[in-house]
Amino acid sequence: MSQLAGISEEDFNTLLGRVQEFRDDKIAPRVIQWEQERIFPIDTISASHELGLLGMEIDPALGGLGLSFGQKLKVLDLLSEVSMPYAFSLVNSHNVAARLARHGTEELRSRFLPDLLSGQRLGSTALTEPGVGSDFSAITTLAARDAGGWRLNGEKAWITNAAASDVIIVYVQTDSDARSKGIASFVIDGTRDGFERLDPYGLIGSHAIGTAGFRLNNYFASEDELLALPGEGFAAALTTINEARTYVASMCCSMVEASLRSAVSYACERESFGRPIIEHQGLSWQLAHVANQLEAARALTDRAVAVIEQGDNRSAILSAAHAKKFATEMAEPALTACAQAMGANGLKEEHLIGHRLTAARVANYVDGTTEIMTDRIAMSLPAEYQATLTVSVAS
Ligand SMILES: Cc1cc2nc3c(=O)[nH]c(=O)nc-3n(C[C@H](O)[C@H](O)[C@H](O)COP(=O)(O)OP(=O)(O)OC[C@H]3O[C@@H](n4cnc5c(N)ncnc54)[C@H](O)[C@@H]3O)c2cc1C
Structure with missing residues (x-):
C-alpha cells in the first residue's frame, strides 16, 4: 500500500469517535448472533462505507480517507475489541480497493473502485x-x-x-x-x-x-x-504481507487489552475470602503476566508500524515477523488467563473472550503461520546476531 501521511490528529480523533459509535451500535449487539448462526455480516461490512472505512488507506483524490498505516491500525484495533473477524473481513476488502487504487489501470479503477468503496461489492x-x-x-x-x-x-x-x-x-x-x-x-x-x-x-x-x-x-x-x-506476483504478494502481519499482531494486542480490562475490573469488584480477588497474589500475578506480555507485544507491533511507515521494506520483513509471532503466541494463553480470573463468568458469551479466543486461533494461520514467522526470524539469525566470539583476556 502507499504510505500516506495521514489526516490531522483532530480529524482522526473525530473519526475514532464515529467508529466507536458505529461499533457499539451496529457490531457489538450482533457479534454473538453472527457466531451462533454462522452469519457472514455482509450488510454490516458494507455499512462501514458510511464512515469511509472501506477506503481507509486510499488517497482522498480517489475517494479514500487518506489515513496513514498507523491510523488504519488504530481503527482496526477499535473494531477488533468487539470483533476481530469483522475487522479482518473489512480490511481484506479494503486491501483490494487499495491495491487497485495503487496498481490498477484507469479502466480497472473506474470499473471496480466505486463499488468496493461503497460496499456494493466485497x-x-x-x-x-x-x-x-x-x-x-x-x-x-x-x-x-x-x-x-x-x-x-x-x-x-x-x-x-x-x-x-x-x-x-x-x-x-x-x-x-x-x-x-x-x-x-x-x-x-x-x-x-x-x-x-x-x-x-x-x-x-x-x-x-x-x-x-x-x-x-x-x-x-x-x-x-x-x-x-x-x-512479479510472488514479490507483489510479499510486499503487502508485512503490513497484514503487523495489523494481525495489533488486532491480537487489542483483543487481549479489552479482555484484560474486563478481567481486572471483575477482579477488583469480586471478593473471596474477605477481600477483592485482585488482592490475592496468586491471581494478580497471573494478570500482571498478561499485562507484561501485552506491553511487549505492543512494543514489537509499534516498532513494525514505525518501520513500515518509514518505507523500509527490507527491515519490515523481520519486524513484522517478530511482532506477529510474539503477539499471536501471546494472545491465546493471555485470553485464557483473563477468562480464568473471571471464574465461571469468564465463559459467558457476553464477555466475548470465547469469541476472541477463536479469533486468536485464526491469527496463528492468516498471512503466514506462526511457524513461518519463526522461520523468517531463523533465516535472519546470521545477519542479525553472528559475531566473532572472542574476548581478550588480560594476562
Ligand atoms: C480464517 C482464515 C482466513 C484466511 N484468509 C485467507 C485469504 O484471504 N487468502 C489466502 O490466500 N489465504 C487465507 N487463509 C489461508 C492461510 O493463509 C493458510 O491457512 C496459511 O497460509 C497456512 O496454510 P495451511 O493452512 O494450508 O497450512 P500448511 O501450509 O499445510 O501447514 C500446516 C502446518 O505445517 C506448518 N508448516 C508448513 N511449512 C512449514 C515449515 N517450512 N516449517 C515449519 N512448519 C511448517 C504450518 O505452520 C502449519 O502449522 C485463511 C485462513 C484462515 C483460517
Whole structure:
C-alpha cells in the first residue's frame, strides 16, 4: 500500500469517535448472533462505507480517507475489541480497493473502485489452495495464454470474504515448473462465467470472516486484468504481507487489552475470602503476566508500524515477523488467563473472550503461520546476531 501521511490528529480523533459509535451500535449487539448462526455480516461490512472505512488507506483524490498505516491500525484495533473477524473481513476488502487504487489501470479503477468503496461489492485476495498454504510458490492454479488474454483454471481455498466477494485478486502460476518465477496476479470478477463459488466453511468460530473457496473453470481474463506480470506476483504478494502481519499482531494486542480490562475490573469488584480477588497474589500475578506480555507485544507491533511507515521494506520483513509471532503466541494463553480470573463468568458469551479466543486461533494461520514467522526470524539469525566470539583476556 502507499504510505500516506495521514489526516490531522483532530480529524482522526473525530473519526475514532464515529467508529466507536458505529461499533457499539451496529457490531457489538450482533457479534454473538453472527457466531451462533454462522452469519457472514455482509450488510454490516458494507455499512462501514458510511464512515469511509472501506477506503481507509486510499488517497482522498480517489475517494479514500487518506489515513496513514498507523491510523488504519488504530481503527482496526477499535473494531477488533468487539470483533476481530469483522475487522479482518473489512480490511481484506479494503486491501483490494487499495491495491487497485495503487496498481490498477484507469479502466480497472473506474470499473471496480466505486463499488468496493461503497460496499456494493466485497474484495478478497486469494493465494491459498486446497493443497497449498504456507508454500506459496507451489500454487497450481494455472493461467494459460489465450487469444486476447488468459484462461484461468484451478481452485482456491480458505479465502477471507469469498463467501460473498466478487472482486478478487487471484495469484496464479503461468509456468508449472517455474515456482515463484512464474507467479502472476489477476483481478477477477466473480459475476462472470467460469467463476464457481464454494460453500463457506463451518469452523470453531470466526464465521464473520466469511471464509470460503472458489473454482476457476476456464475463466477468461483479459490482458488489462493482469495486475502483476508473470514472475512479479510472488514479490507483489510479499510486499503487502508485512503490513497484514503487523495489523494481525495489533488486532491480537487489542483483543487481549479489552479482555484484560474486563478481567481486572471483575477482579477488583469480586471478593473471596474477605477481600477483592485482585488482592490475592496468586491471581494478580497471573494478570500482571498478561499485562507484561501485552506491553511487549505492543512494543514489537509499534516498532513494525514505525518501520513500515518509514518505507523500509527490507527491515519490515523481520519486524513484522517478530511482532506477529510474539503477539499471536501471546494472545491465546493471555485470553485464557483473563477468562480464568473471571471464574465461571469468564465463559459467558457476553464477555466475548470465547469469541476472541477463536479469533486468536485464526491469527496463528492468516498471512503466514506462526511457524513461518519463526522461520523468517531463523533465516535472519546470521545477519542479525553472528559475531566473532572472542574476548581478550588480560594476562
Ligand atoms: C480464517 C482464515 C482466513 C484466511 N484468509 C485467507 C485469504 O484471504 N487468502 C489466502 O490466500 N489465504 C487465507 N487463509 C489461508 C492461510 O493463509 C493458510 O491457512 C496459511 O497460509 C497456512 O496454510 P495451511 O493452512 O494450508 O497450512 P500448511 O501450509 O499445510 O501447514 C500446516 C502446518 O505445517 C506448518 N508448516 C508448513 N511449512 C512449514 C515449515 N517450512 N516449517 C515449519 N512448519 C511448517 C504450518 O505452520 C502449519 O502449522 C485463511 C485462513 C484462515 C483460517
